[in-house]
Amino acid sequence: MSRREQILAEMGLAPLWHLRGAEHAAEPELVTPVADPRPAPPVPIAQAVSRVAQTVLEAVSAPAATPAPRDAAAKGSGLAHMGWEELDQAVKDCRACGLCKARKQTVFGVGDREADWLFVGEGPGAEEDERGEPFVGQAGKLLDAMLGSIGLQRGQDVYIANSVKCRPPGNRTPEAGEIAACHPYLERQIELIKPRLIVALGRPAAQTLLNAEIKISSARGRVFDRHGIPVVVTYHPAYLLRNLEDKHKAWEDLCFAVDQMQALKKN
Numbered sequence: 001m002s003r004r005e006q007i008l009a010e011m012g013l014a015p016l017w018h019l020r021g022a023e024h025a026a027e028p029e030l031v032t033p034v035a036d037p038r039p040a041p042p043v044p045i046a047q048a049v050s051r052v053a054q055t056v057l058e059a060v061s062a063p064a065a066t067p068a069p070r071d072a073a074a075k076g077s078g079l080a081h082m083g084w085e086e087l088d089q090a091v092k093d094c095r096a097c098g099l100c101k102a103r104k105q106t107v108f109g110v111g112d113r114e115a116d117w118l119f120v121g122e123g124p125g126a127e128e129d130e131r132g133e134p135f136v137g138q139a140g141k142l143l144d145a146m147l148g149s150i151g152l153q154r155g156q157d158v159y160i161a162n163s164v165k166c167r168p169p170g171n172r173t174p175e176a177g178e179i180a181a182c183h184p185y186l187e188r189q190i191e192l193i194k195p196r197l198i199v200a201l202g203r204p205a206a207q208t209l210l211n212a213e214i215k216i217s218s219a220r221g222r223v224f225d226r227h228g229i230p231v232v233v234t235y236h237p238a239y240l241l242r243n244l245e246d247k248h249k250a251w252e253d254l255c256f257a258v259d260q261m262q263a264l265k266k267n
């Protein structure tokens with residue numbers, strides 16, 4: 001079995017799938033985010049993130065016992081001038097949302113700081129909280145296998161970050177206010193990395209990045225524009241571990257992302 005076949009086997013994808021040719025030849029148009037027709041959740045992530053973008057720490061629904069949140073505008077403008085080390089320290093010191101209370105440590109992000117590829121997930125889990133690195137548990141192993149399946153490797157032309165830098169208790173999905181509070185850090189990471197392409201892993205990450213209500217099943221196979229940086233979406237590896245039947249869709253999405261990257265490098 002070749003290395004590639006081994007990787008695909010680790011992803012649970014057998015028989016071997018090949019990168020598609022003709023069906024990928026017609027690239028989808030670059031589209032702007034569209035509103036999901038479904039009823040909006042009580043506190044949509046996109047809305048909360050949008051509020052932050054407009055200066056808003058009012059959007060941070062900090063719990064009563066949470067330390068006083070810092071002013072988002074001041075936070076944002078301060079971050080705008082930060083390099084990597086300052087930004088990392090700012091995250092370590094951050095107590096802007098309730099997730100700071102139960103964390104063992106912050107999980108900043110990892111990888112090549114000049115990467116073409118940026119993968120953005122949801123938030124740290126228990127193992128990530130222990131080790132201070134994103135995607136190191138079972139989902140991380142699957143992500144590494146997914147990266148390997150398209151010829152990528154953690155740390156080499158790839159940066160991995162999360163929408164929130166502290167572990168949500170019980171590995172729950174981060175709340176909209178928590179994502180909004182943490183968004184300036186992700187924003188600054190993107191500014192520093194300047195990736196050619198962003199892959200959003202899961203719905204919270206997609207909504208955070210695109211500032212829109214997103215449904216993964218309908219957003220797959222499309223290219224979204226995030227301030228000039230193309231974004232494609234796929235399922236979060238943790239979801240794939242629970243829904244093995246969707247792994248082949250993630251494989252298709254990665255192939256699609258590779259097609260986009262190849263096109264970007266030609267231009």
Ligand code: SF4
Nearest residue numbers: 094097100166181182
């Ligand atoms: S999740 Fe983000 S905003 Fe909340 S305390 Fe951690 S670093 Fe700060």
